[in-house]
Amino acid sequence: MSMSDIIDEVLENIRNSAIFKNREYLLPDYIPDQLPFRERQIKEIVSVMAQLYKGERPGNIFIYGLTGTGKTAVTKFVLSNLQKRIPDKFSFIYINTRQSDTPYRVIADILEWLGDKVPFTGLSLAELYRRLLKSLMLVKNNVVVVLDEIDALVKKYNDDILYRLTRINSELNKSKVSLIGITNDIQFIDILDPRVKSSLGEIEIVFPPYNAEELTEILKMRANLAFRENVLDDSIISLCSALAARDHGDARRALDLLRVSGEIAERKGKAKITQDDVQEARGEIEKDRVHEVISTLPFHSKLVLASILSSNDRLTTGEVYNIYSSLARKMGIEVVTQRRVSDIINELDMIGILNAKVINRGRYGKTKEISLAVEKPLVIKILKESDSKIASIWS
DNA sequence: CATCCACAGGAAGGACGGGGGT
């Protein structure tokens, strides 16, 4: 089969889809031209950014809101629309600090965006800041830097990068930099250095979670764009919204759920999405997530996880460490310290594979109560196929 | 009511592999 045949075939499949008219409208990175229930936030951001029109530096903005409350979509929406209207007044860069998760990467991203080629690693941070300043000197317009999910970056490192970025303007004369910081941790601002706090928190905007009715409305709009007629009725949309509303009103999850439900119905060759498809989609999304996080774990984290699987009860840190140690001994592998295992347990908790709760048992000490947060057979299956040494535990 | 358990979790730093600048 030739290349163009393959392309034709894929296109043909899409044209023939009984379910989707245009699947892209349900993908997470699609920015709609309507953002319902966010008028107030849009207005606030625009009124701050309007300073750009006069060629002045807008105040730094700090945006809070849980995941899937439209923070990123609204910010991108406002900036790109503004860009269309006053293209010669400013430029902006969006950086997700979950992807670019070190100060080095963030600065490197800005430099690359400015057209400066920087090595993946090797330079000192000080050198990067020097280059950044040099490059910014040559920029004529104001620059808006959006830092999405900065709480993660600042917690992992410190707020030095924010401090430097907020201070950089004093070294620049032509163009000025303004920051938009996005976070889903409300308490985040408290851990900032007071100087950064006062500078970054010039304007604060809050994004409350969507409730079930609002989610329903949002899903309806997107469903109309994405699906063919009569593919789904309102009960499907309500179900997706209800499931997502239970999860702190996360619109992204709701959209994912709807899209995957559609994909499942399509794979089955059905013409309509049913409630069962939605339930199946839930399971599939969760499985993908678990697979993704477990298979990329370092070896000892996998081994710690495997240790926890060996019991159906809740375990303490000490018990986990004992099981882990004996597994490692059997396999002839050096153990890491209990201190490290304690951190590994926290990491596994963070990514939602375990539940680890600190408890006080009085006389019997302070420890963590650890249990599996996901389906055990699934974890075993993933561990087996991702590491042959660990697979030998169950053989 | 003080004690003391079984850890929690912070701080500092090191080994190592991937990558520089000059």
Next chain:
DNA sequence: ACCCCCGTCCTTCCTGTGGATG
């Protein structure tokens, strides 16, 4: 060629702690 930097995973040493028990 030489020395330097970075991120990741890990160690060592440490101080802190809620509440059942004696």
